[in-house]
Amino acid sequence: MRKNIVRQEVATTSNRVTLDLDRHVPYFFTYISNKLSRGASDTYRKHFGLGITEWRVMGVLAGMPDISANQIISAIGLDKGAVSRGLHVLEQERLVTSEPDPKDNRSRIMRLSKSGNALHDRIIVAALAREKRLLSTLSPEEVEILIVCLRKLRANVPYVNAYDPLDPAPGKRRK
Template sequence: MTPPSTKARHKQATAETGPMLDLDRYVPALITFIANKLSKSANAFYQPAFGVNVTEWRIIALLAIEPGIPAARICHVIGFDKGPVSRTLAAMEKRGLIAIRSDPKDGRTHSISLTAKGRVTHDKVIAAAFERERRLLSCLSKDEQEVLIGLLRRMHENLGAVTDSSYD
């Protein structure tokens, strides 16, 4: 006897216990599962190969795009809390990957930039990052990849629908 399909299990569980998630169709779970597995595998690859973890790589990549940005901007773009970002930045500065400078006009604001060592690290990791992306998307046609990117951008822009304080 073959096991029941996800839909059949869902209907059975709903009848017995009330509503349950169908993890094959629940978009927040799918995105979370993909993100978690991508981060875990990136850490396992980037750390031994390049000496940076995935959080450091995300910051390095962002600083290559937006040199001199403040920590608040990094937190906003990456979606991390200030504490973990501050600790990561301090460790990266200590290792010589970034430079943190106080804004002469406002001592509370800091400008963060890649050092020469950070730029070299970026240039080594980016080829591996592009290859990982290529391999991940290899199951999709070029047209499907463009559709996926467009859909993900729209969802990212719509996050306020679930993160807005009026929703809570």
């Protein structure tokens, strides 16, 4: 039987509550995400002429061709402006093509062009090598546990983002 582990998430100094950055999970996500994104963007710009946002859009389109910009936004969790700018760059570089959505004239269906697919196939090698380096300190079992935990946390994001400090009756927690 596993015990629930209660951990100290805050440090108290001079009657003031502050974050303990060695234990605060959102800090780790922010730090790791920002550093990885900056490193990937620098690498991809230097070697492939694209930044991280364009690469993320390409990655989604490679696995999910013929989708709208709104579907890309949902898939990668970036804001509309960032995805729109990324798509604009990819269209200017002729890496993405689009056509009107036959089901919705206000929307366009996006897909990688032949040159977009070829560039994706070059960048994915670097992306997977970077991931391998990131995970190199974990055993295969730890990687699987991490993925399970990350999926659970991803599913819990709407619950977290629904938090309102002024709400006296917060919603139910997800399991």
